[in-house]
Each structure stands twice: as C-alpha cells, then as structure tokens.
Amino acid sequence: MDLLAITGLLLSIFLTLAILSFLFDDNPIYKFAEHLFMGVGIGIGTIEIYYGVFQPKLILPLLEEHRLLSIFPLLLLVLLFAKVTRKHQDWARIPIAFIVAAFAGVKLTGEANGRLLEQVRASMPDLQQLYETSGWWDWDNGGAGVISGLVLVLGLCACLLHFYFSARHNRPMRTISRIGILTLMLSFGASFGFTVMGRISLAIGRAEALLGLDQPNTLIQLGSMEVHRMTATRWMTVGTLLLIIVSIAALRRRTAPDSSTS
Amino acid sequence: MKRTLPILITFVVGVIMVGEFFIPHWRYRALTGEMLEWGIILAAGAFILGLINLVQVHLPTVVQRGTDWGYKAVLLVSLAVTLTMGFANGKERLASGMEATFSYKWIFDFVYTPLSATMFALLAFYIASAGFRAFRARNAEATLLLVAAALVMFASVPIGEGVPVIGEYLVVLKDWTLDVPNNAARRAIFIGAALGAISTGLRVILGLERSHLGGE
Amino acid sequence: MLDLLIRFQNMDRRWVFLGMALAIVLPMLVPFSLPFKVDQRVQDLYDRVEALEAGDTVYISADFDPGSRPELEPFFRTHLHHLFRQDVRVVMGTLWATAPPLVKPILEDIAQEYGKEYGKDWTFLGYVEGKELAIKSLGQSVRKTYPLDDRGNKTADLAVMAGLDAMRDFDILTSVSAGFPGTQAFVLQIQGQYNLEMASACTAVSAPDYIPYYQSGQLFGLSGGMPGSAQYEKLVYASVPPEKRPRLPATSGMNVLSIGHLYIIILLLLGNLAFFLTRGGEEN
Numbered sequence: 071m072d073l074l075a076i077t078g079l080l081l082s083i084f085l086t087l088a089i090l091s092f093l094f095d096d097n098p099i100y101k102f103a104e105h106l107f108m109g110v111g112i113g114i115g116t117i118e119i120y121y122g123v124f125q126p127k128l129i130l131p132l133l134e135e136h137r138l139l140s141i142f143p144l145l146l147l148v149l150l151f152a153k154v155t156r157k158h159q160d161w162a163r164i165p166i167a168f169i170v171a172a173f174a175g176v177k178l179t180g181e182a183n184g185r186l187l188e189q190v191r192a193s194m195p196d197l198q199q200l201y202e203t204s205g206w207w208d209w210d211n212g213g214a215g216v217i218s219g220l221v222l223v224l225g226l227c228a229c230l231l232h233f234y235f236s237a238r239h240n241r242p243m244r245t246i247s248r249i250g251i252l253t254l255m256l257s258f259g260a261s262f263g264f265t266v267m268g269r270i271s272l273a274i275g276r277a278e279a280l281l282g283l284d285q286p287n288t289l290i291q292l293g294s295m296e297v298h299r300m301t302a303t304r305w306m307t308v309g310t311l312l313l314i315i316v317s318i319a320a321l322r323r324r325t326a327p328d329s330s331t332s
Numbered sequence: 333m334k335r336t337l338p339i340l341i342t343f344v345v346g347v348i349m350v351g352e353f354f355i356p357h358w359r360y361r362a363l364t365g366e367m368l369e370w371g372i373i374l375a376a377g378a379f380i381l382g383l384i385n386l387v388q389v390h391l392p393t394v395v396q397r398g399t400d401w402g403y404k405a406v407l408l409v410s411l412a413v414t415l416t417m418g419f420a421n422g423k424e425r426l427a428s429g430m431e432a433t434f435s436y437k438w439i440f441d442f443v444y445t446p447l448s449a450t451m452f453a454l455l456a457f458y459i460a461s462a463g464f465r466a467f468r469a470r471n472a473e474a475t476l477l478l479v480a481a482a483l484v485m486f487a488s489v490p491i492g493e494g495v496p497v498i499g500e501y502l503v504v505l506k507d508w509t510l511d512v513p514n515n516a517a518r519r520a521i522f523i524g525a526a527l528g529a530i531s532t533g534l535r536v537i538l539g540l541e542r543s544h545l546g547g548e
Numbered sequence: 549m550l551d552l553l554i555r556f557q558n559m560d561r562r563w564v565f566l567g568m569a570l571a572i573v574l575p576m577l578v579p580f581s582l583p584f585k586v587d588q589r590v591q592d593l594y595d596r597v598e599a600l601e602a603g604d605t606v607y608i609s610a611d612f613d614p615g616s617r618p619e620l621e622p623f624f625r626t627h628l629h630h631l632f633r634q635d636v637r638v639v640m641g642t643l644w645a646t647a648p649p650l651v652k653p654i655l656e657d658i659a660q661e662y663g664k665e666y667g668k669d670w671t672f673l674g675y676v677e678g679k680e681l682a683i684k685s686l687g688q689s690v691r692k693t694y695p696l697d698d699r700g701n702k703t704a705d706l707a708v709m710a711g712l713d714a715m716r717d718f719d720i721l722t723s724v725s726a727g728f729p730g731t732q733a734f735v736l737q738i739q740g741q742y743n744l745e746m747a748s749a750c751t752a753v754s755a756p757d758y759i760p761y762y763q764s765g766q767l768f769g770l771s772g773g774m775p776g777s778a779q780y781e782k783l784v785y786a787s788v789p790p791e792k793r794p795r796l797p798a799t800s801g802m803n804v805l806s807i808g809h810l811y812i813i814i815l816l817l818l819g820n821l822a823f824f825l826t827r828g829g830e831e832n
C-alpha cells in the first residue's frame with residue numbers, strides 16, 4: 071500500500087515537472103504529459119456523464135421503471151449518433167435542432183431578464199440618496215458618493231455609444247467614444263491585474279505540491295528509512311527534476327545530428 | 333424535408349422554452365421540465381459523439397504508425413485505462429479510501445490533478461513574460477491600462493495594503509476602479525452581449541439562422 | 549548603458565520564468581506573515597451565512613476542478629466548516645464533469661468531522677451535464693434534475709431533501725465557480741426568475757465580471773480568487789484559537805502572492821523604463 075502511495079506521489083511530481091518543462095522548450099516529455107492529460111480528462115468526463123446522466127436519466131427509467139416517455143430521448147440520441155455514419159448523418163439534424171432550440175430559448179429569456187433588465191435597472195443610481203449617505207466622495211466607503219454615481223452612468227453611456235458602430239462618428243461622438251475607450255481600458259487593466267493574481271495563485275498551488283507543503287505531517291517508509299512526507303516529496307522533486315533535465319538534454323543531443331543531416 | 337422538419341422542431345421547441353418564463357403553471361413547467369431532461373441527455377450524447385470522433389481520428393493513425401502515433405497511442409491507452417477503471421469501480425469509484433489502491437480515484441488524484449493544475453499554472457510564467465515584453469505605456473489608453481493593472485495587483489495583496497500612509501488610499505482607489513469604471517465597462521459589455529444573444533436566439537427560433545443544421 | 553537596456557529588453561524569456569519561479573518558491577521556504585483587510589463583498593457573504601439558523605438549507609454548486617484548486621478549494625473547505633458549524637443542512641451538486649472526485653471527498657471528510665449524518669444532514673447529488681439547461685432544470689426541480697444521489701439513493705427519499713424541491717426552497721445558493729457553467733449562468737437562468745439569495749466564490753479571472761452582479765444585488769456576497777478565500781478564512785477562523793486551526797492555504801498563499809505581484813510590477817516598471825530610455829536611441 072505504501073508502495074502505491076509513493077508511486078502516486080512520484081508520478082504526480084513527474085507529471086507536474088513534465089508540464090513545466092514546456093517553459094524550457096517544447097519536448098517529448100511535455101507532449102507525452104499533454105496527451106495523457108487529454109486521455110484521462112476525456113475518460114473522467116465520460117465516466118461521470120455515464121453515472122450522472124445516462125444511468126439515472128435514461129437506463130434506469132427505461133429498464134427498471136419502464137417509463138415510456140424516456141423512449142423519446144433514446145430515439146433522439148440514436149438519431150444524434152447517426153452523425154458518425156456517412157449515409158445517415160442527415161438524421162442528426164433533428165436532435166441538433168432540438169438542443170440548439172432549447173439552448174436558444176433558455177438563453178434568450180435568461181439574458182433578457184438576468185442581464186439586460188437587472189443591469190440597466192442597477193445603473194440608475196439615486197443621487198439624492200447617495201448624497202445623503204456618502205456626500206460627494208467618501209474615503210471610508212470605497213469612494214462611494216455622487217461623483218462615483220455620475221462616473222458610473224456617464225462611463226456606461228460612453229461605452230455603449232462607443233459600441234454603437236453603425237452611428238457616424240462625428241466630433242462629439244468621437245469625444246464620447248474616447249471617454250468610453252478610457253473607461254474600458256481601466257476595466258481591462260483591472261482584469262489583467264486579476265488574471266495575474268489568478269495565474270500566480272495556481273502556480274503557488276503547484277509549488278506547494280512540489281515542496282510537499284500540502285502533504286500531511288506523517289512519516290513515509292522509504293526502503294529501511296522513515297522520513298516525513300514533506301522531506302520525501304522534496305527529495306523526489308529534486309531527483310525527478312534532474313532526471314527530466316538529463317532526459318531532455320539526451321533527447322536534444324539525439325535529434326540534433328538528425329536535423330543537421332536533413 | 334431534410335431541413336423543414338428540423339426548422340419546425342427548432343421553432344416549436346424554442347417557443348415552448350421561451351414560454352416557460354412567462355407561464356408559471358405547473359403543467360407547463362412539467363412540459364418544459366421534460367424537454368430540459370431530453371436536452372440534458374442530448375448534451376451528454378454530444379460529449380460521447382466527441383469521444384467517438386476522437387477515436388475515429390486517432391485510432392487509424394496509431395494502427396498505421398502515422399505522424400506522432402506514439403503520443404496518440406498514449407491518449408487512447410490512458411482513455412481506455414480511465415474508462416476501464418471507472419466502470420470497474422462503478423458506484424464506489426468516489427468512495428473514501430479508493431485512492432489507496434490502483435483505481436479511478438487514484439488516477440484522478442495522482443495523474444489528472446497534477447496535469448490539470450500545472451497546465452493552468454503555466455500561464456503565470458507566460459503572463460510575466462508578456463507583461464515584461466509587451467505591456468508598454470505607448471499612449472494614454474495603454475498608460476491607463478497599465479496603471480489600473482498595477483494598482484489592482486499592488487493594492488489587492490498585503491504588501492500593498494500595508495504601505496504606510498498611502499496603503500489605505502490605494503485600497504480605496506482599487507475598490508473604486510472595480511466598483512465604478514469596471515462596473516460601467518462591464519455593464520456596457522453585458523448589455524451589448526445580452527442584446528446580441530437575444531437577437532441570435534430569436535433568429536435561431538424563427539429559422540433565419542440555420543448554420544447549425546449544416547449545408548444541403 | 550543604452551546597450552545594456554536594449555539587451556535587457558531582449559533577454560531570453562526563460563530568465564523571466566526563472567525569476568517568477570524564485571518569486572514563488574523563496575517566500576515559501578522563508579515564510580512570513582502580513583496582515584490584510586476583509587473586503588465588503590466577502591464580509592457580506594460571511595454575515596449572511598452567520599445569520600442562518602440551525603436546520604436551514606444551503607445548496608452548493610461546486611463547479612471547479614483541479615485547474616483552479618488553489619483559488620477555490622480553501623473557500624470551499626472553509627464554507628463547509630462554516631455551514632456545518634451553523635448546523636445547516638447541505639445539499640451539493642456539480643455541473644463540472646471533473647469536479648466529483650475532487651469535491652466529494654472534501655465534503656465527506658468535513659461532514660464526518662462534525663458528526664453529520666449522510667442523507668439527513670447532507671448529501672452529494674453528483675454531476676449533471678447540460679450546462680444552462682441543467683441550471684434551468686434545477687430552478688424547477690432539484691429532485692428531477694438529480695433523480696439519484698451519488699450513492700444511488702433516490703433523491704426524493706433523502707431526509708435532507710424533505711420539503712425541498714425547487715431551488716427557491718433553499719435558503720441560500722452558493723456557487724463555487726471556476727468559469728462556465730457557473731455563477732454567471734446561475735444568475736442569468738434562475739437567480740432573477742426565482743429571486744434566489746445567491747453568493748459566489750469565483751476565480752480571480754472572473755471576479756471583475758461578477759462585481760456588477762454584486763453591485764446590482766443579484767449576488768449578496770462575492771469572494772474573488774485567493775484573496776477572497778483568505779479573507780473568508782480570516783473571518784470564519786477568527787473565533788478559533790490559532791493552535792486549533794487547520795492549515796489555512798489561502799492565508800499562507802497571500803504572502804507568496806504579494807511577492808509574485810511585486811515581481812510582475814517590477815517587470816512592468818523595468819520594461820517601460822527600458823522602453824522609454826531606449827526609444828530615442830532606437831529611433832536614431
């Protein structure tokens with residue numbers, strides 16, 4: 071059992087470093103890991119779809135509950151799979167039409183209600199109330215106040231007018247459009263900042279795994295020695311890193327003469 | 333017939349689904365609920381269709397030892413092993429302790445987790461490089477972008493918050509950027525996207541948009 | 549000097565990668581701790597959960613996978629501790645195929661820690677495909693969307709589901725979301741239609757997109773990325789003595805994040821400095 075745990079730990083370190091090896095250059099070890107990722111990912115997706123959808127919603131209702139209504143989705147599913155045949159693939163248009171229409175229907179009402187109406191409604195600040203609660207500008211309340219309310223409405227209108235591509239952009243329109251662009255730039259800058267934050271957070275997660283910081287504070291049997299899981303993880307990381315560097319160097323040396331002759 | 337029936341189905345299903353929002357009667361909800369069930373099953377079927385397509389594309393390459401056949405073999409073998417373990421473990425596949433044996437859970441924990449997490453973590457390095465090489469204050473717009481990005485990065489972490497005297501003002505400015513200009517820009521994008529989605533949805537339901545049905 | 553700056557601008561990007569790696573690894577090897585404040589968005593989320601009473605019900609849609617684990621898992625764990633501490637019934641499902649093997653063991657472990665009984669105090673309904681269609685269906689009936697729970701029991705027969713069917717029957721809906729389908733799809737499809745009380749914990753990338761939903765009142769609370777998770781950890785564990793606290797990954801990650809951000813800001817400044825100083829030289 072311990073052997074499997076160690077193998078698992080070693081494998082996860084190897085695969086982490088295999089993906090990170092792409093930072094040095096595209097190489098066969100990375101490509102191997104990339105294809106493994108796709109294979110396992112699709113496999114997990116298929117298994118979860120079977121146990122989450124097909125079994126409870128189709129197989130059991132048909133075979134155990136004898137629910138006649140479930141014949142219709144089965145029929146649509148059969149027609150959908152006709153897509154893989156060259157001869158009968160036109161039949162797949164029926165289930166595709168069904169699913170596209172269902173998505174279009176829910177999307178239409180969802181966008182209209184959840185986004186369009188709610189967001190327009192929320193973009194009409196009560197300036198009188200804002201003045202009473204926060205004045206013109208309140209440092210203690212994130213800069214809330216009349217100024218922020220006005221900037222919000224003017225910025226929104228300027229952005230919308232900037233997106234109004236079919237209108238002729240004469241001088242006043244160009245000025246408004248420029249305000250819109252500047253507002254968008256502030257927003258995109260904030261997005262960039264948050265994207266950096268997200269990506270570094272993910273790198274922190276992997277670094278913690280490589281340094282064994284996410285391991286429980288228990289001992290692990292390595293041959294005749296008993297070491298802490300964190301220490302064992304760090305040794306494995308260093309060893310695997312060296313192995314990957316040597317392997318990439320060897321592979322590059324092997325392919326270099328081939329490319330020079332070609 | 334090849335197109336008329338699908339267009340008719342699109343119209344009927346689309347109109348029924350839109351009606352769900354306006355008709356809160358339980359009988360009508362039962363009808364749309366059943367249609368949603370069918371839609372869920374079909375969406376799952378579409379995933380399986382993708383799986384079949386993947387095998388159709390890669391298997392011949394592996395059999396004929398075509399370009400990159402080794403990597404494609406890795407993909408197909410790992411897919412087959414995951415599927416085998418998933419079906420073999422069945423309902424118990426997520427039970428606690430399963431990761432202690434070679435199982436579906438073991439594959440998830442020690443193969444999928446490091447691969448997936450590292451794949452996304454790679455972007456931290458590229459974003460650093462991109463920021464360094466391409467993020468230049470060439471004009472007013474780019475300068476504003478740069479200032480907003482630096483402000484959000486600096487004031488969102490303890491090291492920025494803790495700067496004496498100006499730290500708390502930086503946090504307020506960061507919050508203000510997110511709550512006011514960011515809000516205005518996002519709402520403009522939301523309103524535009526919503527109008528676009530509504531018009532596309534209507535075009536699909538009314539049969540004006542038929543690209544999903546393919547060519548004749 | 550000019551020559552040096554031009555060379556600096558054109559240096560191999562792998563040096564930048566190495567610097568990034570060091571900026572992340574070094575603060576982990578030499579840990580330090582800096583205080584941070586709690587954002588109003590996270591405070592609102594915490595306050596609403598605090599106001600829940602024993603026996604209230606919360607639906608969690610755990611829509612994340614290992615690709616966003618460091619950002620969302622700390623929130624997810626802390627949220628479960630918070631809910632079970634409040635003696636709240638928890639029903640969880642997911643719309644991400646790669647989520648169940650990650651989220652189910654966490655829920656199971658934490659429920660066990662609080663002595664909660666499966667089926668009575670909590671349940672995991674598993675995964676359902678269909679994205680927005682599934683969300684729409686959840687709005688109508690959770691029981692129909694998930695006819696069986698993850699263990700194969702009939703969802704309708706579970707004691708935890710007594711009196712619960714449509715999403716509006718739950719007191720709170722929490723969306724722990726790493727993208728699509730997630731918070732945005734829930735807000736668009738069912739939050740407005742059924743007037744649900746909904747909170748979101750999202751990745752940092754999505755946070756600027758979801759702030760308008762918090763501002764408009766469609767979300768009562770919002771936790772964005774690792775800082776949001778760290779702030780939530782701070783609030784939830786404030787009453788727990790430090791020696792009894794578990795390891796708080798988001799809190800410890802915040803200090804590393806500080807150095808990472810600082811590294812990027814320095815790169816931006818140096819890059820721009822080199823650009824402005826060398827621009828004249830290059831033009832000549």
